[in-house]
């Protein structure tokens with residue numbers, strides 16, 4: 027019984043993440059969306075499920091020092107994140123070629139790389155029109 031409830035909660039959370047992929051929602055936003063479908067769900071339950079999904083590799087947690095709360099997204103191919111420090115928006119940007127093609131060899135004393143996280147902080151064009 028308990029198992030099927032968890033399964034349903036996780037399905038709802040994953041669906042919210044897929045629908046809002048580009049928004050990189052916080053746990054709080056996911057909680058507010060989830061309550062529309064599951065009125066009795068608690069924020070703690072949302073966190074627990076997000077942790078479970080992260081451990082299972084279905085969800086990625088994005089955290090930068092630019093803000094206090096983590097953002098979440100479905101597990102997708104490696105990419106970098108641009109954080110606007112004014113409006114707090116987070117957008118996906120491709121990893122630079124130099125990072126994708128780098129040879130992690132002994133020169134860096136690294137034997138293998140499992141994941142990469144790159145955060146670029148600045149102002150988006152909506153907050154700060156481009157200067158010529």
Ligand SMILES: [Zn+2]
Nearest residue numbers: 110113150153
């Ligand atoms: Zn902005």
Ligand SMILES: [Zn+2]
Nearest residue numbers: 099107117118
């Ligand atoms: Zn992303």
